[in-house]
Amino acid sequence: MIDTSGSTPGGPRPSPAPGRLVAAVIPGTLLNALNSSMIVLALVPIERDYGVGLAAASWLISAFYLAATVCMPLMGRLADRFGARRVFVSGLALVCATSALAPLAPSIGWLIAARVLLAVGTSVAFPAAMAVFRTALPGGPPQGAMALVGTANSSAAAFGPVLGGLLVQAWGWQATWLVNVPVTVVGMVLALVLLPPVPPRAPASARGALADLDLPGIAAYAVAAGSLVAFLLGLSDGPSWALLGTAAAAGALLVLRETRTATPFLDLRAMAADRRLPLVFAQNTAVAVVFYLSFIGIPQWLQGGRGLDPASAGLVMLPLTGVSALLLPLVARGLRRFGERPVLLTGSALLLCGSGWLLLVDADTPVWALAALAALLGLPNAFNNLGLQSAMYRAAPDDRIGVVSGLFQTFRFFGSITAAVLVGAVFADGADDAGLRTAATVMAAVSVLLVLAGAVGRGGPSGRRLQSDP
Known part of the structure; x- marks a missing residue:
């Protein structure tokens, strides 16, 4: 350490x-x-x-x-x-x-x-x-x-x-x-x-530094992640099974490489031994799916289904991110006092409340109510983002905090891209009330899973960190 x-x-x-x-x-x-x-x-x-x-x-x-x-x-x-x-x-x-x-x-x-x-x-x-x-x-x-x-x-x-x-x-x-x-x-x-x-931790020689970086592992990861993202981004034009197959094959090579090398790019053995980081990554992806379904989907419905102009739609959506920014310092105090688990459970419960309210929205909903809904959907963003960052930071090894933090953001990108694909699918025939209810149903279902995961989780993140291989 x-x-x-x-x-x-x-x-x-x-x-x-x-x-x-x-x-x-x-x-x-x-x-x-x-x-x-x-x-x-x-x-x-x-x-x-x-x-x-x-x-x-x-x-x-x-x-x-x-x-x-x-x-x-x-x-x-x-x-x-x-x-x-x-x-x-x-x-x-x-x-x-x-x-x-x-x-x-x-x-x-x-x-x-x-x-x-x-x-x-x-x-x-x-x-x-x-x-x-x-x-x-x-x-x-x-x-x-x-x-x-x-x-x-x-x-x-x-x-x-x-x-x-x-x-x-x-x-x-x-x-x-x-x-x-x-x-x-x-x-x-x-x-x-x-x-x-x-001071750098990598060996001083160029050959030693390259070996320490694990270039084969990086290459396998880049192909796997890049192919998966390209597959998701191209779903609107029809699935490319070749890309998905490439992602799977590169992912298998990545696992094979990282479980056998002494200085892995991704320490999969440590993650398998202590599952806090995989759970944080999974939660981060799920939270991003729910958040970006609202962040991307609601503005489209406001213009296509509710008939607002772009400027008015933007103003209605402003509380979605503005409320979160204002709330973050208070959430930080809650984290210091209560720890990650209660904060994340609160965020998941708020997501479920917002998703449930969105199910009741239609083209006749007043604009003030839509702005209030945007504020409610923005509240859990502060709890979830900061709570998950804190849990990730606590679980990451000292000498791998950078790569773990990068993975944390990568899984958030996966969630946002998945949400964008879902928005395209539910609004394929137009941004109408039926499509909005479908998006809200997906949001509510994922939120229920997040609440259940938080409620049945045993103790939440502990104070110790993962130990990586020397």
């Missing part, structure tokens, strides 16, 4: 103040959420400028999700082995350079390639931030720091479309890229000044 007491062989080293660490990582951690949401308002102008259709432009979204899903654990692995601050700053530098050059892209293909690089760079921040917290802040999960980071991310997701719309209207779609440049410059300066340097 890596020592996190803050001491060094040369003598004690005081731990940095949590506020300094949070201030340093927030500019980087909000970039993924911000760039995931701003792009929606830039698609139509991009289509017009490059003379392409929606199918080609939509790859700007799909490629980002595909790359981020694959890269999150990989970036976490790099942070674990080569130092969190070094990798964090490198990711911001990649985002800065890509965002500065992307507006000059000569074709839509080059712009899609830039979105892939953007996803790679923004994938660094969250796992590297968790690795920084683990190294610099001794003790259990720093729920207060996590709450502040979560508030920034929720705010970025909530106001990203608003910001994107303003930027596109004022300066064109190029501004949705260029806005990243000052954010990343500030982020790099803050990280270099405020984050403590972390």
Whole structure:
């Protein structure tokens, strides 16, 4: 186990103040959420400028999700082995350079390639931030720091479309890229000044460092995860069984490799011995399915079934993310006092209440009631996100916190992509009341499973962490 007491062989080293660490990582951690949401308002102008259709432009979204899903654990692995601050700053530098050059892209293909690089760079921040917290802040999960980071991310997701719309209207779609440049410059300066340097754990020689990374395991994971995401994203055009078969074959090779190598990319043996992390990942996926069914589905119904214009639909949905951001500091206090299990059970119960209310909604429901429903559906997001992050942080090994944090985000991406596919299926014939009730039924069913899992769970996460292989 890596020592996190803050001491060094040369003598004690005081731990940095949590506020300094949070201030340093927030500019980087909000970039993924911000760039995931701003792009929606830039698609139509991009289509017009490059003379392409929606199918080609939509790859700007799909490629980002595909790359981020694959890269999150990989970036976490790099942070674990080569130092969190070094990798964090490198990711911001990649985002800065890509965002500065992307507006000059000569074709839509080059712009899609830039979105892939953007996803790679923004994938660094969250796992590297968790690795920084683990190294610099001794003790259990720093729920207060996590709450502040979560508030920034929720705010970025909530106001990203608003910001994107303003930027596109004022300066064109190029501004949705260029806005990243000052954010990343500030982020790099803050990280270099405020984050403590972390010595790399990887061997000094290049050959030893490559062996330590487990490149065959990384390759198998990338093929498995990438093929599965591509399969899910392509379901609207009919299932590609070849992609699903590729994902299964690569997954089998991944298990075979990771259970036999001395320094695995994913320590499957440790996860099998202590199932807290697999349970957290499963809960994270299920919560994401429910949340994104509402986040993606309700706005479509508000416009197609309720007849609201896009601006009014956006205002109705604002409480869905805004309430969560406001509630996170209070949830952090509850976590410190009661632990993860009661917080997660509360979040699951609130999800079930919101899903049940959504079953009663139709085209005659007043707008004020719809806004209140959006607020109710936003409440559990604070409980579930922070509770699951805390449980993940507690269960992760010290020397694998980066890769585990990346996996945590990957499973959330799987849930959001699954929700997007389900929304496309239930609204295939139009965003009407029947489709909304079908989505609400799925949400309620998953919420019931989450409540049952929380109610029958034995004791919740304990105070000890997984021990990884040396």
